[in-house]
Amino acid sequence: MGYRVAVVGATGNVGREMLAILAEREFPMDEVAAVASPRSHGTEVELGDTGKMLKCRNIEHFDWAGWDIALFAAGSGPAKEYAPKAAAAGCVVIDNSSLYRMDPDVPLIVPEVNPDAIDGYKKRNIIANPNCSTAQMVVALKPLHDFATIKRVVVSTYQSVSGAGKAGMDELFEQSRAIFVGDKIEPSKFTKPIAFNVIPHIDVFLDDGSTKEEWKMVVETKKILDPRIKVQATCVRVPVFVGHSESITIEFEKEITAEQAQDILREAPGLMLVDKREDGGYITPVECVGDGATYISRVREDPTVENGIALWCVSDNLRKGAALNAVQIAELLGRRHLKKG
Structure with missing residues (x-):
């Protein structure tokens, strides 16, 4: 016996990836519904590589009764309007937007990091994806914190345009083409040209000079991992289609060597260590596309602080950063609570 699963925002980048991963991981489903905005009603989307086509249903008229899980990838607006309706009908919502992440009654889950937190989902029947x-x-x-206790993290991100949706990917493509043929570039999705450029600005600016994306990294890390950890983030959009990269420097309470860190990361769930100190002995975003792992390279000691480690972290943002993590949450929910399949 399987679940009845609805994927909301099924025509978008993340929604399509959710459908692909559900099929790829053989998530136990008796029925799956592709749900989208009224303008996408009737549009067909494929259930991964199964060859099965799903016709999108209008979210405005969708009946949530009898559905077990809804994976929301439609943004904060639809999540605000429809997630509570789905939850009230008994359908557990796993939401990819930022809307519910800091709600104290909504678990914010990364299954490899804080699986036990999912037990609090019944307060709202909503689970947030970070x-x-x-x-x-x-x-x-997480595994480094378990070994040596993290005090402080300084991270600079190199985030791909797919994090801004299809419009971001289209803008990088069109601007790159325009440069080669000599056409004028007009930024639309981004505040400045993204082709052959980097933009230190993701989401809106806050009063302290940080952006909301940077704020999210701070508060979400505290909620998921440990409220005592201090985090400083600088988030940058780069001209890469898919795959986020991060340069992370970590200060620990206890002593830890680069070799110990490598050993820990090599064995940790969800991670792949590729760290050869030679030309090409590291992972770049192009190599991680389509993969569910988070890749770690360039592990080394930071001599500027006591007990410091620096590393390079790369992952497919449409997968672990969104769709895969949501499906992993659904799998965790099934194992611990829903008990089907």
């Missing part, structure tokens, strides 16, 4: 840049970072931090 920010893409946070998700990969905490997978890397």
